[in-house]
Amino acid sequence: MNLEETIKVYKDFLKSKGLLYTQPREVILKEAMSALYHFSADELTSQMHKNGINISRATVYRTLASMKEAGILSSVDFGHGHIHYEAKKTKKYHEHITCEKCNAIYEIQVDNLAKVINAAGAKAKFKHIEYAIRISGVCEKCL
Numbered sequence: 001m002n003l004e005e006t007i008k009v010y011k012d013f014l015k016s017k018g019l020l021y022t023q024p025r026e027v028i029l030k031e032a033m034s035a036l037y038h039f040s041a042d043e044l045t046s047q048m049h050k051n052g053i054n055i056s057r058a059t060v061y062r063t064l065a066s067m068k069e070a071g072i073l074s075s076v077d078f079g080h081g082h083i084h085y086e087a088k089k090t091k092k093y094h095e096h097i098t099c100e101k102c103n104a105i106y107e108i109q110v111d112n113l114a115k116v117i118n119a120a121g122a123k124a125k126f127k128h129i130e131y132a133i134r135i136s137g138v139c140e141k142c143l
């Protein structure tokens, strides 16, 4: 999804909820799409404040949650006690591995993982299967 498509998906989602595509929502969406991968709501808020954009933390939290619900962001839990988000736009499917010492985040491909999980879920007669896997270790630099 490019930015235009992403905006369209989000607008359609908001409309379906009877909500408007307001200016703060647009600003947050654009910031989120241009942010580094794996940002937390706090990190995005500080980045915006640094750039002179004055939107409250609470609005950022709520908007990011709705963008996740709209399917344009995915969330990842690295065990930091808060959620990290990343834009779905151009990224291929991947999992994350974090370093226990420096908290660095790497993206890795795990072959057939989705397939295996979906097949196991289907066997139990589940649909719309989602999963989250936390993988950690010690990175090369910290060894």
Ligand SMILES: [Zn+2]
Binding pocket: 040, 078, 080, 082, 084
């Ligand atoms: Zn974090």
Ligand SMILES: [Zn+2]
Binding pocket: 099, 100, 101, 102, 103, 104, 138, 139, 140, 141, 142
């Ligand atoms: Zn490390």
Ligand SMILES: [Zn+2]
Binding pocket: 037, 038, 086, 094, 095, 096, 107
């Ligand atoms: Zn990632």
